[in-house]
Amino acid sequence: MDRQILVLILGTALVTYLPRMLPLVVLSRARLPEVFLRWLGFIPAAVLAALLAPGLLLPQGKLALTGNPYLLAAIPAGLVAVKTRSMALTIVSGMAAMVLFQYWL
Amino acid sequence: MQPQVEVSTVEENFSFYFTQGFRAALPIVLGYLPLGFAYGVLAREAGFSLWETVLLSVFLYAGSGQFIAVSLFSNGVALAAIIFTVFLVNLRHLLFSASFVPHLRRFKPAVLALLAAEITDETFAVAINHYAGHEPRLPYHFGLHLTAHSSWVLASLLGGLAGNLIGDPARFGFNFALPAMFIILLVMQLKDKKTLLVAGLAAVFSVAIALVWPGNWNIILATVLAATLGVILELWTGKS
Numbered sequence: 001m002d003r004q005i006l007v008l009i010l011g012t013a014l015v016t017y018l019p020r021m022l023p024l025v026v027l028s029r030a031r032l033p034e035v036f037l038r039w040l041g042f043i044p045a046a047v048l049a050a051l052l053a054p055g056l057l058l059p060q061g062k063l064a065l066t067g068n069p070y071l072l073a074a075i076p077a078g079l080v081a082v083k084t085r086s087m088a089l090t091i092v093s094g095m096a097a098m099v100l101f102q103y104w105l
Numbered sequence: 106m107q108p109q110v111e112v113s114t115v116e117e118n119f120s121f122y123f124t125q126g127f128r129a130a131l132p133i134v135l136g137y138l139p140l141g142f143a144y145g146v147l148a149r150e151a152g153f154s155l156w157e158t159v160l161l162s163v164f165l166y167a168g169s170g171q172f173i174a175v176s177l178f179s180n181g182v183a184l185a186a187i188i189f190t191v192f193l194v195n196l197r198h199l200l201f202s203a204s205f206v207p208h209l210r211r212f213k214p215a216v217l218a219l220l221a222a223e224i225t226d227e228t229f230a231v232a233i234n235h236y237a238g239h240e241p242r243l244p245y246h247f248g249l250h251l252t253a254h255s256s257w258v259l260a261s262l263l264g265g266l267a268g269n270l271i272g273d274p275a276r277f278g279f280n281f282a283l284p285a286m287f288i289i290l291l292v293m294q295l296k297d298k299k300t301l302l303v304a305g306l307a308a309v310f311s312v313a314i315a316l317v318w319p320g321n322w323n324i325i326l327a328t329v330l331a332a333t334l335g336v337i338l339e340l341w342t343g344k345s
Contacts, residue, residue, distance in 0.1 A: 091282055
């Protein structure tokens with residue numbers, strides 16, 4: 001194996017593992033203040049929105065408000081999500097909408 | 106023969122919850138297969154052997170981090186700079202890991218250290234949603250993690266083997282599998298107006314920061330900022 005690539009694999013793996021592991025292992029032994037717990041309660045919704053929004057609005061890294069299949073496909077997927085609360089139906093309808101919009105645009 | 110009965114009950118529970126985790130991972134697999142495949146193709150083009158391509162998926166196991174690592178490597182960027190960039194890109198896992206603490210703190214640190222190795226955006230979102238209405242179970246969580254990770258490794262292997270033979274998976278809409286999953290998970294998180302406001306702020310911040318400052322900082326900054334504003338607002342209005 002290429003020595004450079006070996007260092008790259010081990011180095012990137014280590015610096016990725018530490019932030020994944022340390023809070024869970026270290027904070028599990030501490031008493032967490034109430035305000036921190038409330039803050040954590042907002043994290044899932046906030047991080048999902050922060051991950052999703054650029055994927056829909058900046059598909060190529062630039063703001064695309066028209067002719068953007070990601071943004072258009074999010075409309076039927078969002079409606080199905082709110083109506084059915086089903087992950088499978090949301091993903092299938094989103095992917096189907098994506099195929100259609102990519103074909104038309 | 107009491108002990109034997111107990112053992113078999115434990116085993117049944119294990120396979121029940123492991124299967125539950127496996128099922129919960131299937132939507133993630135749908136998104137990981139094309140993405141991991143694309144990574145495999147890219148890694149081979151960047152000069153990685155098949156073996157190295159797969160090992161990065163086993164040990165690093167972070168989609169955006171892997172894409173960035175192999176593309177920087179093929180551009181001849183210094184190793185230390187690549188490692189530091191991947192560190193920054195993956196720093197958001199701190200938040201996921203901390204968010205699991207209230208749910209998983211009763212388990213042994215050594216087990217948690219193992220479980221934490223396979224936290225991703227997608228497995229975090231699925232598990233934290235599940236724990237809103239279910240008791241945390243290690244077999245569920247490991248079933249979810251191992252299924253998602255295996256599909257990622259398998260997809261990288263196939264991508265590394267096939268090269269650019271199959272063409273663009275976007276033709277089949279696979280490029281929308283993960284955004285659609287984020288949509289449904291976000292919808293399930295929006296239980297009150299406060300959370301809706303925090304999510305809206307995070308979306309706006311994330312896009313704005315990504316536009317002025319490329320390099321994946323937007324996710325962690327927007328999340329921290331929006332959640333902090335949410336807490337401040339809560340304290341301000343005096344509601345618990």
